[in-house]
Amino acid sequence: MGFHSFANTQLVLExxxxxxxxxxxxxxxxxxxxxxxxxHRHPSLTLALSGDSSSFSNASVKREREIASEESERVxxxxxxxxxxxxxxxxxxxxxxTKAQSGxxxxxxxxxxxxxxxxxxxxxxxxxxxxxxxxxxxxxxxARTKLKQTEVDCEYLKKCCxxxxxxxxxxxxxxxxxxxxKTVYMPMxxxxxxxxxxxxxxxxxTPFTIPPKPNFxxxxxxxxx
DNA sequence: CTCGTCAACAGGACGA
DNA sequence: TCGTCCTGTTGACGAG
Numbered sequence: 001m002g003f004h005s006f007a008n009t010q011l012v013l014e015x016x017x018x019x020x021x022x023x024x025x026x027x028x029x030x031x032x033x034x035x036x037x038x039x040h041r042h043p044s045l046t047l048a049l050s051g052d053s054s055s056f057s058n059a060s061v062k063r064e065r066e067i068a069s070e071e072s073e074r075v076x077x078x079x080x081x082x083x084x085x086x087x088x089x090x091x092x093x094x095x096x097x098t099k100a101q102s103g104x105x106x107x108x109x110x111x112x113x114x115x116x117x118x119x120x121x122x123x124x125x126x127x128x129x130x131x132x133x134x135x136x137x138x139x140x141x142x143a144r145t146k147l148k149q150t151e152v153d154c155e156y157l158k159k160c161c162x163x164x165x166x167x168x169x170x171x172x173x174x175x176x177x178x179x180x181x182k183t184v185y186m187p188m189x190x191x192x193x194x195x196x197x198x199x200x201x202x203x204x205x206t207p208f209t210i211p212p213k214p215n216f217x218x219x220x221x222x223x224x225x
Numbered sequence: 226c227t228c229g230t231c232a233a234c235a236g237g238a239c240g241a
Numbered sequence: 242t243c244g245t246c247c248t249g250t251t252g253a254c255g256a257g
Contacts, residue, residue: 031255078239093232093252093253094231094232094233094252094254094255095231095232095233095253096232096254097232098229105257112247114245117244119244132233133232133233136232136233136234137231137232139245139246139247140231140232140233141231141247142247143247143248143249144231144245146247146248
């Protein structure tokens with residue numbers, strides 16, 4: 001199989017706190033095509049659409065899934081005819097995509113994270129999967145990407161929080177030191193006293209102004225850590 | 226046996 | 242109304 005490029009896909013997540021965009025950060029290692037050598041069966045899924053009409057449904061979705069189910073039988077019997085080779089007749093069976101299939105899906109995901117119907121059909125045809133399976137794979141893949149991004153954002157915010165706590169502690173210490181030093185060698189009224197904390201000299205004329213706190217959400221150095 | 230992963234599903238939201 | 246997306250959940254399966 002000629003899918004070498006995805007075997008070593010590294011996760012390089014680019015942080016943007018506005019993770020609203022669906023642009024793929026990068027194909028992650030998430031797709032872990034683990035040990036599919038144990039699962040050489042082709043997608044042959046006997047879907048458990050146990051025609052109990054007890055459902056609440058969205059008729060169109062239901063119909064789509066029924067169609068998909070029918071279609072699967074066609075696809076599977078053409079690709080190879082192994083339905084229920086291990087006896088699980090009606091239950092949901094775990095399908096493992098082959099390395100080639102997941103590799104091709106990853107490649108497609110790199111190009112666009114959503115598919116139009118034509119792309120979906122073509123991809124399904126190439127992969128010998130049902131369009132519904134391709135669609136589900138893309139949905140799950142987007143969800144995984146988003147989850148990963150959320151984790152990265154969370155880590156970033158934790159770091160920011162720690163940084164701010166440190167800064168807060170430092171400033172508090174500085175305030176305490178200034179209070180102490182004032183009482184020692186500055187017997188001036190507090191209202192008229194302005195002290196520059198960095199150079200620690202007194203300037204009664206020009207009041208000291210605290211520089212604006214850097215907004216780390218807009219700070220590229222911090223954002224792209 | 227537990228836990229993590231992932232394909233598949235359910236159902237609500239939303240735009241055309 | 243339909244198609245698609247998102248989110249949460251389920252169930253199969255492998256690894257430890």
